[in-house]
Amino acid sequence: MSRILTVTLNAALDTTYVVDCFQAGEVHRVRQKFTQAGGKGINVARTIHRLGGTVTATGFVGGDNGQTIIRKLREEGIDAAFYEVPEGESRVCLSIIDESYQKATEILEPGLHVTAGQMERLKRRLQSLITTGMIVVFSGSLPPGLTMEEWRSLLRFVRQRGARVVVDTSGTALAAAVDCQPSIIKPNQHEFAALTEADAGEQPTAPILQHWRKPLADLALKGIDFPIITLGDRGAVAYHRSIYYHVPAPQVDVVNPVGSGDAFMGGLLWSLANGSTAKRALATAVAAGAANAAQPVAGKVDRKVVTALADHVLDEITEEGE
Numbered sequence: 001m002s003r004i005l006t007v008t009l010n011a012a013l014d015t016t017y018v019v020d021c022f023q024a025g026e027v028h029r030v031r032q033k034f035t036q037a038g039g040k041g042i043n044v045a046r047t048i049h050r051l052g053g054t055v056t057a058t059g060f061v062g063g064d065n066g067q068t069i070i071r072k073l074r075e076e077g078i079d080a081a082f083y084e085v086p087e088g089e090s091r092v093c094l095s096i097i098d099e100s101y102q103k104a105t106e107i108l109e110p111g112l113h114v115t116a117g118q119m120e121r122l123k124r125r126l127q128s129l130i131t132t133g134m135i136v137v138f139s140g141s142l143p144p145g146l147t148m149e150e151w152r153s154l155l156r157f158v159r160q161r162g163a164r165v166v167v168d169t170s171g172t173a174l175a176a177a178v179d180c181q182p183s184i185i186k187p188n189q190h191e192f193a194a195l196t197e198a199d200a201g202e203q204p205t206a207p208i209l210q211h212w213r214k215p216l217a218d219l220a221l222k223g224i225d226f227p228i229i230t231l232g233d234r235g236a237v238a239y240h241r242s243i244y245y246h247v248p249a250p251q252v253d254v255v256n257p258v259g260s261g262d263a264f265m266g267g268l269l270w271s272l273a274n275g276s277t278a279k280r281a282l283a284t285a286v287a288a289g290a291a292n293a294a295q296p297v298a299g300k301v302d303r304k305v306v307t308a309l310a311d312h313v314l315d316e317i318t319e320e321g322e
Contacts, residue, residue, distance in 0.1 A: 002273040004048055005129055005136045005163075006041040008059035010111040010143045011069055011082070012093040014038030016256070016297060022098040022105065031099070034297045037069040037076075038093055040140030040168060043259045046299030047266025047288055049078050051306060053273060056081055056129060060122065060143060062112045063089035081129060083122045088112045097256050097296060104256050114145040123157055132162035135269055138177075139168040139262060148176045155180040168265050170194065181223035186265055188230045209246040209318050212237040216244060226278065228268075228285075230261060235286055240278040246318040247282045250290040250309045259298025264289035266299070267306060279317055283310040 018032035037046075045057040057078055061069050062085035069090055073080040091109035098104070130136060136158050142151060155177060159165045165182040167174070170191040178185065178195070187195060192215065212229060216239035219227035228238040235249040267288025271281035287309035291301040 001054060001275075003131065003134050004045075004053060004055045004269055004273055005126075005134055006045040006048075006055060006057045006059075007126070007136060007138045008039040008041030008057065008140055009114070009138070009146065010091070010141045011037070011039040011042060011059050011061050011066070012091045012109070012111070013065045013068055014093050014095065014298065016095045016097060016258075018097045018099060018296060020098070021100045022096055022103070032296070035072075036297065037072040038298065040259075040262045041137065042069070042073065043262035043299040044137055044139050044168075044266040044269070045073075045078055046076065047263045047292070047301055048270045049076065050299070050301055051267065051270045051288070051303050053270040055079065058082055058122075058125060058129060060085055060112055060114055060118070061090045062087070065090035065092060066112075081125065083118070083125045085112055085114065085118055095256070095258050102254055104258050106258060111141070111143045114143045116147075116150060119146065119150050119154065123154065126158060127161065130158060130161045130163050134163045135166060135273060136163040137166040137168065137265065137269060139265060141169065142173050148172060152176050152180055155182065166265070166269065168261070178219075178222055178224065183224070184226045184228065184268075185219070185224055186228045186230060186261070186268075188232070188261065192229050207246075208234060209237060209244055209320055212246075213244055213320075228282075230264060230289075236264070236282065238278070238282055242322050243278070244320045244322075245279065245282055247286050247313060248316050249286050250313055252290045252294040252309075254293045256296045256298075257293045260289040260292045263292035263299060263301055267301075267310075279319065280310070280314065283313045283317060286310075286313055 016034040019028040048055040094107040096105040166184040167177040167182045268285035271284040
């Protein structure tokens with residue numbers, strides 16, 4: 001199995017409150033509280049670890065919150081190799097789950113400010129961790145202070161060391177990443193629309209896969225080996241080695257959708273690292289995303305549930321050649 005390295009440039013200490021009938025401006029009693037290390041890359045690492053994969057989590061942390069992030073990861077059994085910024089404090093992110101209406105509200109701090117010198121020190125840390133053929137996934141937002149040129153330089157630095165670069169971000173960071181030809185990107189339909197100035201609200205009149213063939217082909221022409229676009233409850237579409245895929249989403253009772261995209265990525269990479277086909281990896285990805293949404297805490301999926309959902313989805317995947 002290939003080793004996987006997750007890079008979270010904007011790590012967080014995540015707190016989840018479960019309440020009834022959440023309303024702004026009102027007093028609420030918390031029914032349940034969960035606190036864990038967070039940030040998209042960390043959620044990916046947690047999913048991979050819970051599925052039985054070998055993963056190391058790295059990136060930036062700072063202050064007491066940063067120490068707590070590292071401690072909590074190690075308590076979960078996840079290898080943590082973060083660069084600790086001497087000044088500043090890792091952010092705190094809050095999720096409020098309304099059990100009555102099955103809705104989640106997120107409140108996100110901006111994050112730790114990073115300098116050019118600190119970015120160079122992170123590169124040295126990455127150099128010590130990367131091996132040829134390793135999967136290195138960059139997930140989440142960029143920290144304040146990081147320029148687009150530094151971001152591109154970081155992606156090229158990792159790719160030049162023989163790693164398979166995977167990116168899951170949005171906005172200008174995603175556009176800059178596409179220029180660096182990562183192996184895999186996974187925007188949702190709204191992030192893809194922002195990237196291409198398409199209409200995210202457009203509902204295809206043609207079959208889903210036919211509608212998304214050209215957008216996927218355009219991404220492949222930009223040098224992306226395995227472009228994926230997630231479509232919420234309609235699943236995901238993808239292109240790999242001359243085959244287009246539509247993978248339907250398993251139906252589950254949603255508790256908290258926060259982190260489901262990260263679980264999707266974790267399931268995908270865990271499956272690929274195990275040598276699975278693209279089809280099986282995509283089935284595992286949507287299964288992990290659904291399993292995540294069916295419980296309250298990001299990334300804490302059950303391997304047996306994911307496997308059962310993936311087996312069910314596998315027979316429902318649509319495949320088309322070029």
